[in-house]
Structure formats: C-alpha cells, structure tokens
Amino acid sequence: MNTTIAEPAEPRPRDSDRSRQQILDAARDEFALHGLSGARVDRIAASAGVNKRLIYYYFGSKDDLFTAVLEAAYADIRTAEQELHLAELPPPYAIRRLVEFTWNYYIEHPEFLSLLNSENLHKARHLEESKQVRDMNTPLIQTLEQILERGRQAGIFRAAINPMQLYISIAALAYFYLSNNYTLSSIFGSNLMTHKAHSERLSHICDVILGYVLSD
Amino acid sequence: MNTTIAEPAEPRPRDSDRSRQQILDAARDEFALHGLSGARVDRIAASAGVNKRLIYYYFGSKDDLFTAVLEAAYADIRTAEQELHLAELPPPYAIRRLVEFTWNYYIEHPEFLSLLNSENLHKARHLEESKQVRDMNTPLIQTLEQILERGRQAGIFRAAINPMQLYISIAALAYFYLSNNYTLSSIFGSNLMTHKAHSERLSHICDVILGYVLSD
Amino acid sequence: MNTTIAEPAEPRPRDSDRSRQQILDAARDEFALHGLSGARVDRIAASAGVNKRLIYYYFGSKDDLFTAVLEAAYADIRTAEQELHLAELPPPYAIRRLVEFTWNYYIEHPEFLSLLNSENLHKARHLEESKQVRDMNTPLIQTLEQILERGRQAGIFRAAINPMQLYISIAALAYFYLSNNYTLSSIFGSNLMTHKAHSERLSHICDVILGYVLSD
Amino acid sequence: MNTTIAEPAEPRPRDSDRSRQQILDAARDEFALHGLSGARVDRIAASAGVNKRLIYYYFGSKDDLFTAVLEAAYADIRTAEQELHLAELPPPYAIRRLVEFTWNYYIEHPEFLSLLNSENLHKARHLEESKQVRDMNTPLIQTLEQILERGRQAGIFRAAINPMQLYISIAALAYFYLSNNYTLSSIFGSNLMTHKAHSERLSHICDVILGYVLSD
DNA sequence: TATGAATGAGCTTTCATTCAT
C-alpha cells in the first residue's frame, strides 16, 4: 500500500490538512485489509495517530469516510492513466502500454482492488452518491475508441471492437488473477505471487489481448 | 441464488439433516449478501427458521460456518464442471463449452462470486484449513491440458498454452464483469446486467478466448 | 482427586448404578475444578461418558447434582474419621492422630476443600436443605469431648478446652494452608506444595495444637 | 463490605476517577458475593451506576477487572498491617496485636476472604500476572521475624519459630472460621456469627497462638 | 434406561457514535 509522501511544493501543510490526509491513508489501508464491515474506526484512529472523534469531525461517518477513500482511489488511477498519453502512440503500442500499466498499477495498489471488491459487495452504494467519480471515467473509453479506430484504418486491428468490452477485459485479466490470488493459489497449490509467476501472467495477458485485437 | 430442493428419493429426511441444510442455505445467502464481517448470525438463524443456538451446535462458530458454506460452493461448481464431459468433445467445442458454462454458472450463482471475494479478503484463511476443497480442483486443469494438446496435435490450436493461465483467463473475463458490475455500471453509466449486455459480453469473451487459442 | 474403584463385593453393578456413580465422580471433579458457577454440565456429561440428558434424569438439576456431590463428600470423610477409633487411644495420641488424619485427608482430597469453598460462597444453601449431612457430624465432637475430658482428668491436658473450637482449629491449620496454597505460594514466592514443605507444615501444626492442648 | 468514602481534600474528583472507583467497588462486592464465574458484568455496571461499556473501556475484560479488584484488596490489607507498627511493641503484645488485627480485619472485610477463595479456585492465575502484589508482601514476614527473634532473646518465646508458618497459622485460625462459617454453622447446628461466638473464637485463637509462641 | 435435537434467556464483549469541554 502506498504511503503518502509530503509534497515538496508546500513545505509545511496546515495541521488540519495533515490530519485529514492521515485519516484517509489509514482508512484506505484498514478498509482494504478488512472490508467495510470488518474495518474498525478505532484502528483507523489509532494508526492515523488522531483522536477517534476527529474522524467524525472531518468525515461524518464510517460510510462517508469510505466514500472519500474510494473517491481518492479513483482519482489516483485516473490521473495516472491520463499521464500515459496513449493517444500519441502507435495503436499496438498504445494497447500494450495500457495492458502493462493496468497490470503494474494493480500490483502496486492492491488496496485499490480490495476497495472495489468492497464497493461491489455494497452494490456501488457509495459510488452512486458521488458525482465526483462519474465524471472521471469517460475520457479513457474515448481515447481507447480512437486508438482502435486508428488501428483498424491502418489494417492491423480487427474491426468492430467495442472499447468498453476491451477495457473491461484488460482489467479483468489482471484484476481477477491478483484479487483472487489467495483462493487460486490455495486451489492450484502454487504460489501465484512470485516475480516469475507475475511475469508469466503479464506475458499471457499481452498474448490474449493482442491476439484478440490484431487482425490475422 | 439457488435454494436447496428436497430430494425426491427420501421423502422426509431426518430433521437434523434438514436443519443443517437450511442453515447452510441461509448462511450462503447471508454471507454472499453482506460478506463475512457484515453477515449476522441472527439473520441466518431467522431465515433458516432455526434457533440461533443450533448454528453453534452444528457448526461451532461463524467462521466454521463460512468454511462449510465455501466447501459446499466449491463442491457444487466442480461437480457441475465434471458433468460437462469436456474430454469427449472436439477441442474447439470443448473450449467454447467451458467458456459458456463458466459464464452461465457465474450468472446463475452470483453468491459464488461474492463468497470467493470474501474469502480472498481473508486471504483464503478458511480454504487453507480445508483439505476437502484442495483435492477437488486438480482434475479440471488436467482435462484442459489434454484438450489443448489434442487441439495442438490437430494443428488448430496455438502451441504452448498454459492450461492454468487459460483457465484463469476464462474465469477472469466472466468473473470480473459480473462481480464488479455495480462499479462498472456506475462508472460507465450503462446497465451491464441486461440480457442484451450479457449476450454481448459472452460473445466478446468467446472471441477473446478463441482468438487466443486458435492458431492463425 | 480420587477415582472410584469398583467394589469387589458386587462384581457387576447394574449399569444404572454405574452411570450414576460416573456422573457423581465427574461432577465432583468438575465442581472442584471450576466451582459451582464455573462448572459445565456439558463437561460433566462428556467426562462421565454419558448423555447430558441422563444427568437431569438422575439428579434433576445442576444444583441438585452439586448437593449430591457434597453429601457424598461429607459421607466419605465422616466414614474415614470414624474408622480412626480415636476413643480407644490415649488422649495425646488421639489428638495427634486426628491432626495427622485431617492433614492427610485434605492432601489426598483437595476436591473436598474446593467443594466446601464453593458451598460457603453459596452460604451453605445446599447443605441447609440436606438433612442427611446434618446427622453425620455430631459424633465427632462428642468423641473429641470425651478425649479432652480424659486428658484433663489425667492431668496432661489444659482445662476447659472447647471441642468444637479445637476441631475447627485443627481443620483450619491444615485447610487454609492447602486451600490457599496458590495465593500463598504466589505471595511468599515459595512453593508450598513440595513434600518438604508439607512435612514442615504438618510438624508445625502438631506443635501448635499440642502446645495448646497439653498443660504446662 | 466497605464502601469508598469520597476524599474530603478534593471535593469533586475528575469524573473518570470516580467512575473507575465506583466500578471497582461494585466489582469487589459482586465478585465476593458470586465468585468470578458467578459474577455478572451487568450487575456490576448497574450497581456502579455506569454504562456496561465503560467497564470494558477502563478494565478491558472481566478477568482484568478481577485482577484490579484483587490488587486493590491486597493493597488495602497490607497498608493496614503496616500501620500497626508492630516492630515498636514488646514481642508478646505485637503477636497479640497481629492476631487481633487479623481477626478484626477479616470480620470487617468478608469480601477479602471471598476474593482469595475465588483466586485460589483459579490457581492464583490473576495474581501470578500482577507484579504489583508480589512486592507488597515481604515486609510483614520480615517484621514478624524480628519480633520472634526479640522474644526469643528475652527468653519468653519458643526457639526456632518459622515466621511464615506462624503468619499462616494466625491467618488460618481466623480465616477458616469466618470463611467457612456457613458450612460449619450448618454442620454444628449453631450460629457462629453472633457477637458472643466471635469473642469466644478470638479468645481461643489467642490462646492457641500464644500457647504456641510462649516458652513454658 | 437412554439419547440426539433443539431452545430461551442471558452471557461477555464489541461497535459506531455522541457528549462535554
């Protein structure tokens, strides 16, 4: 899980901002580790180093805190995605880069996967009430659509690929392996989290996605 | 969620068996709906129509009950898989049949997906202690390996496909879409659970998997 | 704790008697180990090797079972005391023998001390309702009274010794040391339950009691 | 049982201290009355006039609360003992004073006896984990040793008296009579708790102890 | 005589949340 690094631009942020951020960081880790119901406000307060009451002062309730954590998590990945500048790459490279980015981001941010699982258990109840997140997500699909169109026109991509389906598949192939690695490891009796296993999986995913996207 | 059907052979099963099964069914639904931490033993007892004490009499603890539910869930899907008789089909049909079965099973058993998510949140703690489940899972990979080998020898399948990776990918493409449908629907602003969306997704998955498996 | 030995006179006691006795033995140990409130009917049934329901069949309730255990315990010690034949001994030997018997009986029957403690915690509620026990206890004081009188007439015993006070003191000096040995050992930082410590304590008790009883 | 008296110096102590003390007082009485297993946290909360949750907030668990009660009880009696200034008295007076103090303290603090019984039932489990209590108890034995030595040098005390044995005996003669008074009363058919019975017992104890300690 | 199934009541403990300052 990433730990927040003090931004260099603003040398000493106001204490209130620091407390707020520490709560958010602690909450993200706690929610990721135990789920929404399993998370304990006490533990969040303790590991954030603040009084429990302060959590309510800033965030109102456990559920609202979860919403805030979720919004921050989405903001992070969407920001990172936009910095890929996929639109400027040749289509096959763009696809491969998106695959690799997705894989690596999920590996580096296991808490993101866990938070999404929790949110789905709760039927996206928190997301539904947050407009902030809704607006963040469209640009990616548009970018992907343009890439697919360019690839098709160049005669190297298969026709009629649905960008949303492709995006979901790219995410799925990485997400499921990583999110379900405990049960899969247990069932198949092999550790899926070694470096070697990771690199094999990434190869496989690239093969699958590019095998689908590229025309014969 | 499936509800247990009274076996026709034995018209009135011994009460203890019925109580046990009613608890298991109610627990499965409760755990699927609320996760392990969010599940309430009181609610399980109420919806099973038994005294709460009986749950502890039969299963010992909430965690042990979860383990029992998980074991039953795995037994169900593995049994269903074996009834596909994949080994007797021509390789491409076998793959397609496995894809379709997986997709349909997940659709008909959303509780299975949810239970697995919960178990992964808890790092497969319950599965690790259950040998029963471990032994169930190897045959499938062996069957898949034989299918891939036959396809390769017939010159229609790509060489060097790892059966475990393939199985995980087949599961992933279905699982992620269905398990994360709430957040995905929310983000993309479109309902992923309509009949039409389902049939489009299944088509897409078949395209992806067969596009990968078939040699050019 | 003593375990019941099958009486040789009656080679095969009826099963019902055996079950009854096994429950009593198990209950005695359980009550001694955990007190009345801490004792578990389940554990008694398990260690008696009988169905829990049988305990209620024979004894009616946990409290009635405790009463039965208590009655048996008193019957045992009173029987043993009467076999000392103190009345036939020279007074000083009689006193010493009673002291030694008391000490040894308490050492061999720690459960007796524990049961008495429990009964006192409950203000002798069970004893009060059992006439059986009341009648058992008078003969001892009468015997003691005669011994003291004989000793006084022989000019070797102090005058005006109250037999009940003496009996209580003999019991006290042994009982307290053994019953409270855990706290005493903890407080004084020395193990009071070694053979050496036991023999020192017995010497001390004899010195105290005989120092009191004997005239200067 | 003693009830805590509000200190006059600090007219309104901080609420937290008062709540803590009220819980301790209520717990002491409840544990003394019902033992550890028989004690009910609900009753403690009710009679302390605080919310049940607060007990766990301050003491963590029922067992830890029992430990705290025990520590306070030992602290009380050891403090009282030290205020006797036995070392400054002529040896025979010192012994008599210790006997009388012990007797009176046990009479005024029946809960102390009951708590010790409970702790012994649990094999001094709580005491073992509390170093606080361990350190309190040595000074008394040392004081007693000096008194015995002074008496011996003055030619009025018996030689070679073990101070720990003597202390245990003094305690035993009082403790057993009072702690077991219910069963003794029931068995002997006479009320041991009247004023007259008390004063007779104290006389007897003094006779026994001084009869032992004084040289002929 | 014996038992497996079942339970109502109540246990200790936990939790998110609020009060008072």
Place this chain on the structure above:
DNA sequence: CATGAATGAAAGCTCATTCAT
C-alpha cells in the same frame, strides 16, 4: 481544532434445560 469520557444497541456465543423418541 481537538479530545477523553461515555453510551445504546447489538454482536457472537454460551448455558442449563427440555423435547421427542
């Protein structure tokens, strides 16, 4: 902006006891 004290509600779990056979 911050906090120690306090709580109502409910959680998981336990217990002596009874039911049905």
